[in-house]
Amino acid sequence: MQRDGDIVHTDGTSSIYFINAATANYYIVIKHRNHLGIMTTNTVALSATSTMVDFTDANNQITYGTDAQTAFGLPSGVVAMWTGDVNGDGRLNYSGALSDVPSIRSQVFNDPDNSVFGGPPTSTYVFLQQLPEGAND
Numbered sequence: 001m002q003r004d005g006d007i008v009h010t011d012g013t014s015s016i017y018f019i020n021a022a023t024a025n026y027y028i029v030i031k032h033r034n035h036l037g038i039m040t041t042n043t044v045a046l047s048a049t050s051t052m053v054d055f056t057d058a059n060n061q062i063t064y065g066t067d068a069q070t071a072f073g074l075p076s077g078v079v080a081m082w083t084g085d086v087n088g089d090g091r092l093n094y095s096g097a098l099s100d101v102p103s104i105r106s107q108v109f110n111d112p113d114n115s116v117f118g119g120p121p122t123s124t125y126v127f128l129q130q131l132p133e134g135a136n137d
Contacts, residue, residue: 001032005056005080015050023047027064030055035081036092039064056080 001007007030009016025043041064044053055063058079063069069079084092086103093099108114 001030018046021046028053030081032081033088034085035083036068036085036090038068038081 002012007016008014024046026046027040027042028044029037029039031037038055040053040055040062042062044051053062054060055069056078058071058077061069061079063079070082071079074080082092084100086100087098089098091098091100093101095101
């Protein structure tokens, strides 16, 4: 999955394909390391012919479930996968025992560049690196 939401082959540009997959109707499921997974509400006919499946159209949502995707911070008419599942438990938790926040905060506060004139880390530091968990994808 690319930053713009396109899903491509591992070479970074080619379309994905399934070797020896039978022509049939399938539910399309997308899972990504730091997002909650999504699935089509209905089956999609797949064959040797290329098929485009658009999960991003807010006016024609094809995703199973209520609030399965978000429009937060996106252009009008666009939805996307929920992000922030940095510990991979299938939940987006801000607080509590299973919170994702400590993993993110730890990376930001422990960044060697996060200090003011050599002092303690600051909470207003702009973290520009890729988190190991990929939460800032």
